[in-house]
Amino acid sequence: MQSTRNILLAVFLPSILLAAALIWATTRPAIMTPITERVTSLVTGHETRIGSAWLRWNDGPVYAIREIDIADRLQASTIDLRPNWFGFLPGITMVRSVNADSGTVIIERTGGGSMSTNYERYIDQVSLTGIDVVIRRASATTRFRIVDGSGSLRGGTLSLDAVAGDGRVYFRGDGKLTIVETIEGDVTVEGDNLATVAEALGIAAPDVPPFTLNGRLAVNSDNWDLTGISGEIGDSDIGGGLTIYFEEPRPLIEAELTSETLDFDDLGVIIGLPSANEDGAELNEAQEAANTKYQQSDRFIPDASIDFSRLSVVDADVSYSAANVIDAPFSISAFNLGLTIEESLLTIEDFTANMVDGQMSLSGTVNAREQPARSDLAGTFSNLDLEEIVPDRMARGKIEGRLDLALTGSDFRTAFGNANGSVTFWAEDARLAAVPVEAAGLDLGEAVVTLAGQDRDDPVYVEAPCLVASLDIADGIGTASPIVADTEDSVVLAKGTVNLRDETLNLDVEADAKDFSWGTLMGDINIGGKWRDPSISVDASGGAAQALFAGLLGTLASPLAALPFFETGDGEDVPCQSLLRRARSGSSE
Structure with missing residues (x-):
């Protein structure tokens, strides 16, 4: 019996002492740091540097690693691992x-294929704080913190609060990388500007x-794949959904997006409007930048540049519809948009x-x-309400139109300044406010009579059958060819x-x-100045000559002094149908 006890002591005591020595050794950073470096390098296949590593006890064994750097894979100031004693089992x-x-x-992820990162093969539960994640793909790099x-x-609940660009991302879902290779859950993304979030994810917006x-x-x-957007x-x-394919x-x-109500000024930052x-x-x-530029400018065309670099980093197939539009120019009430981007071609x-x-397409x-950059645009305008377009109830009726423009430039002003093409509007059976029409021919007497007899809120109109x-546009200069209004009282022609x-x-x-007509001056009107602050002047030469002639006649007989201001009314109709046919066809001939 004594010999058996001695044999057991001889066998197990060294084992116990060896185990105690090993446990003691694992608590010594001087011993475990180089060992941990070597083992990690072998397992990951990447050179590893570690500041210190040792085993400590905190409700069980915890392996502490400080200042670890696995080349091109992982860096961290603090890692605490709880080992699994049965981790050797499949x-x-x-x-x-x-x-x-x-x-x-x-x-x-530059090689594509499985989503597995190998981390989930060795690790189950994680608790992360202040960790930057970089996902490298052949087509894009995603970064978030x-x-x-x-x-x-490996499965169960996975929660992340992250920062991407200037935005914040909150994710609550399930991670099952080794089973279905999908992380799926509810996400909220919020921030000041979607463009910075998209850039961080390796795409563009x-x-x-x-x-x-x-x-x-x-x-x-x-x-x-982001679905059920709200x-x-x-x-x-x-609302809607979108999918990002990392090809x-x-x-x-690919996106299908909708708005029940679009506030048009939310597009201002895109097109340079306030x-x-x-x-x-x-x-x-x-x-702020778009508003400041617009307020400091006396120009009508926004001083906005298109960031074409964003078109080069992503392809897209996007549809968007707004059922209702508020605060929009020209009384836009709804719109649909479909666009694609392929190899920097939008x-x-x-x-x-x-x-x-009416409708604009x-x-x-x-x-x-x-x-x-070069832009080519073609459009049509159908059944537009003149009363919504022309200010101060100066016109009523429906108008049609078309445009064909070729623009060269990376910002709106340069592009339109180099424009070539044409823009044409036409209307049949429109009605124009009588006072401006009479005033256009300086038919002062009839204009005064009309003005005296009408309600300002219900102007008198004249029929304009044509x-x-x-405008024919070449190198940013649009030449009227022509601008004509043929009314029951006058033919008004604008050139320039x-x-x-x-x-x-x-x-x-x-x-x-x-x-x-009584009160007609034999002079022309010139409309000049800036678009946002036009000026109107009268050619004084004819009017001055009339005034001198009237003075001479007045010395002979006062009633004769009015003769130079009479017009006999010999204006002829313009070839209306010919002009309308040319406008509809888009021909300049």
Whole structure:
């Protein structure tokens, strides 16, 4: 019996002492740091540097690692691992949980294929604070910072609060990387500008006002799918869904988006027009810049540049519809937009805006493959209400139109300043306010009589069976060819230029009365100055000559002094149908 006890002691005592020595050794950083470096390098296949590593006890064994750097894979200031004693068995992770703080995780996806990062093969539960995540793909690099994250890489609840660009991302879902290779859950993304969030994710989006988006996000091996979108961009609601395919050579965005109500000034930051947020909420940086530029300018065309670099980093197929539009120019009440982007070529397949009973349709391309960029636009205007377009109830009726423009330039002003093409509007059976028509021919007597007998809120109108306004545009100079209004009383003709480069007018307006009129000056009207502040002047030469002649006659007989201001009414109708046919066809002949 004694010998048996001695044998047992001889066998187990060294084992116990060895185990105690090993446990003691694991608590010594001087011993465990180089061992941990070597083992980590072998397992990951990447050179590893560690500041210190040792085993400590805190409700069980905790392996503490400080200042770890796995080349091109992971850096962290603090990692605490709780080992799994049965991690050697199949299907069980070696590490039960990891707490990590202040570091970077790099996930390499340049080869495509499985979404697995290998981390989930060794680790189950994670608790992360201040960890930058970099996902490298052949077509894009995604970057975001996990402010706080916890959950399982192998299945169960996974929660992340993260920062991407200037935006904040809140995710609550399930991660099952080794089973279905999908992380799916509810997500909220909010921030000052969607463009910065998109840039951080490796894609592109336009500048927009502050936003909040909610939806269901599925992160798959080759795409991110966001469905059931609801939220607000500025003062406009947004819904629908989108998918980001991380393809080569560029990511592809497919989106179908809708708004029940679009506040038009939310588009201001995109096109360089002023915008404001509801209830005076603070503007973002892009909105402030757009507003400042517009307020400092006396120009009509916005001083806005298109960031064509964004077109080069993403392809897209996007449809958007707004059921109701508020605060829009020209009484736009709804619109639909369909566009694609492919290799820096933006194609507007359809843009249709409803305007009261009428409609405006545009299509065309913006080619950023060339520098400067070239844009080609074609459009039609159908059944537009003149009363909504022309100020102060000066016209009534419906108007049609068309445009064909080729623009060269990377900002709106340069592009329009180099424009070539034509713009034409025409109307049949329109009605024009009588006073401006009479005044155009300086038919002062009839204008005074009309003005004296009418209600300012219900002006007197004259029939205009033919109204045509056509501009031939070359190098940013639009030449009237012609602008004609044929009314029951007068034929009004405007000739001259509309300058898109400096936004000035130089139009001479002539009129020939069809009726016998008193008070007509034999002079022309010139409309000049800036678009936003036009000036109207009268050619004084004819009027001065009339005044001198009237003075001479007045010395002979006072009633004769009025003769130079009479017009016999010999104006003839213009070839109306010919002008309308030319306008409809778009011909300049």
